[in-house]
Amino acid sequence: MEESDDGQYDYLFDDDDDDDYDKDVGSDSGPQPQADHLLMQLTDLLASTPHPPPPRTTPPTTIPGFHLYRTHLPPTLLASYTTWLTARYFSSPTSNQAMHFGPLLDPTTPLGYLARLCRPLRHNPLAFDQAIVNMYAAGEGIGDHVDLRRFMDGICGVSFGAPAVMRLARVMGGGGGGWQERYAEEVEGEDAVYVEVRPGDVYVLEGEARWKWTHGFPRQIEGRDNVVGRRISVTLRTLVPDE
Ligand SMILES: O=C(O)CCC(=O)C(=O)O
Numbered sequence: 001m002e003e004s005d006d007g008q009y010d011y012l013f014d015d016d017d018d019d020d021y022d023k024d025v026g027s028d029s030g031p032q033p034q035a036d037h038l039l040m041q042l043t044d045l046l047a048s049t050p051h052p053p054p055p056r057t058t059p060p061t062t063i064p065g066f067h068l069y070r071t072h073l074p075p076t077l078l079a080s081y082t083t084w085l086t087a088r089y090f091s092s093p094t095s096n097q098a099m100h101f102g103p104l105l106d107p108t109t110p111l112g113y114l115a116r117l118c119r120p121l122r123h124n125p126l127a128f129d130q131a132i133v134n135m136y137a138a139g140e141g142i143g144d145h146v147d148l149r150r151f152m153d154g155i156c157g158v159s160f161g162a163p164a165v166m167r168l169a170r171v172m173g174g175g176g177g178g179w180q181e182r183y184a185e186e187v188e189g190e191d192a193v194y195v196e197v198r199p200g201d202v203y204v205l206e207g208e209a210r211w212k213w214t215h216g217f218p219r220q221i222e223g224r225d226n227v228v229g230r231r232i233s234v235t236l237r238t239l240v241p242d243e
């Protein structure tokens, strides 16, 4: 582990128990000098950008507990975030996933700002203390899954870069608790809901949407690549405390 630029622990994790992801996880290359410079630029921008008030209404969806907030990240921050995330986490061609552990309480840091933005959007009142940063190259995706039980209810995802279609599908045959495993059973298309997620959008998974529906970004939809350029997501979660 290494001390990260915002005083928390960041590291890239290996893929031993994560082979359900359909992308490789690279090794840590450490913070980059260019990333430090970009961080200063982004931090200045964050300081001069007021926090948007939480939206009063959420777009209607058919899935209880799934909410999508369009352009919830101020559009003026998008480019700087995308550049900084790329330089900070994905400077090595082998890395496409990074994890952060530690309370995200400081809104003057990039991840803390996102946490501040997302916190009012979920019912869980606790602070986010885990973030995963995923990078998808064109043609990549992430298979249908339900996030691990070690993450509490109320998961928020912020998107950068290329837009992509998220697929949510009701977990079938959940009787034995299998629906809580990372790989939920595949379900047939007619039960799936497809939602386009664009840069700056925030989605929230809680309640039924978090536990009883899978989510993923298919590699292809109707024979065409779903992600057509680089997409980066920051997923914010709260760990269940150790017993
Ligand atoms: O890229 C995304 O928005 C989804 C990431 C995700 O589902 C995960 O890391 O568990």
Ligand SMILES: [Fe+2]
Pocket: 145, 146, 147, 215
């Ligand atoms: Fe997930």
